Amino acid sequence: MNVLLRALGVLSLLELVSVLILLGNLMTVHDAALVHVLGPIHGALYLAVAVTALLGRGLTLRTRLGAVIPLLSGPLTMVNVRGEARSA
Amino acid sequence: MRALLLSAHVVAGILFVGPVAVATSLFPRYVPLVEASADAERSPGTARVLHRITRVYGVLAIAVPAIGLALAMTEGRATEIWIVIAMVLTAVAGGLLALQIAPRQQQALTEPDNGTQLRTLGILTGVFNLLWVIVVVLMVAHPGSRYA
Numbered sequence: 001m002n003v004l005l006r007a008l009g010v011l012s013l014l015e016l017v018s019v020l021i022l023l024g025n026l027m028t029v030h031d032a033a034l035v036h037v038l039g040p041i042h043g044a045l046y047l048a049v050a051v052t053a054l055l056g057r058g059l060t061l062r063t064r065l066g067a068v069i070p071l072l073s074g075p076l077t078m079v080n081v082r083g084e085a086r087s088a
Numbered sequence: 089m090r091a092l093l094l095s096a097h098v099v100a101g102i103l104f105v106g107p108v109a110v111a112t113s114l115f116p117r118y119v120p121l122v123e124a125s126a127d128a129e130r131s132p133g134t135a136r137v138l139h140r141i142t143r144v145y146g147v148l149a150i151a152v153p154a155i156g157l158a159l160a161m162t163e164g165r166a167t168e169i170w171i172v173i174a175m176v177l178t179a180v181a182g183g184l185l186a187l188q189i190a191p192r193q194q195q196a197l198t199e200p201d202n203g204t205q206l207r208t209l210g211i212l213t214g215v216f217n218l219l220w221v222i223v224v225v226l227m228v229a230h231p232g233s234r235y236a
Binding site: 052 | 153157160161164166167172175176179180182183184187188191
């Protein structure tokens with residue numbers, strides 16, 4: 001697995017974790033301070049995954065499109081990165 | 089705290105992004121081509137130094153958006169439109185640098201051609217620098233800010 005795929009894999013995992021914590025917070029305690037901190041961090045991670053997938057060289061169209069879908073880009077990209085690593 | 093973060097943000101922007109802008113702009117002019125060219129200033133040594141500056145300072149420059157995000161959160165204005173637009177543009181600029189400009193520099197060093205790949209590199213570098221100009225204007229003008 002090359003550097004690009006590994007970076008994309010790590011970023012998409014972090015994005016998934018951040019969105020799960022945000023959703024968990026939404027369904028349970030509604031802590032405003034947590035949203036205040038984690039919201040912008042999740043936004044930055046989403047951006048990082050989307051831009052990495054769009055600008056990275058030699059990725060499939062499927063990986064690129066999956067990475068720009070809000071909320072689903074984390075898990076979709078994790079799956080797509082595995083596919084890319086297998087076919088490479 | 090705000091003054092410390094803002095100072096670190098601005099200093100990192102000047103000292104880390106500045107050298108990257110200069111090194112990426114000069115690289116296509118100094119990297120050797122496949123045929124020996126008349127201008128003697130092309131040399132692999134200079135090109136390697138410029139590539140190294142691009143890579144090392146590019147990594148250091150991650151401090152700029154990281155501190156900027158912390159600053160926006162402490163000020164409670166991370167959702168203002170000019171900050172969101174600046175974050176998107178910064179992400180695109182960082183992606184361009186890490187995923188297109190640096191790998192293409194590496195390729196120009198290891199597999200020199202007649203200059204075709206340098207034209208693409210020049211265009212990407214121009215876009216990269218233009219993105220930073222727009223981000224700095226946003227940082228100064230704060231369009232759409234509640235406190236502008």
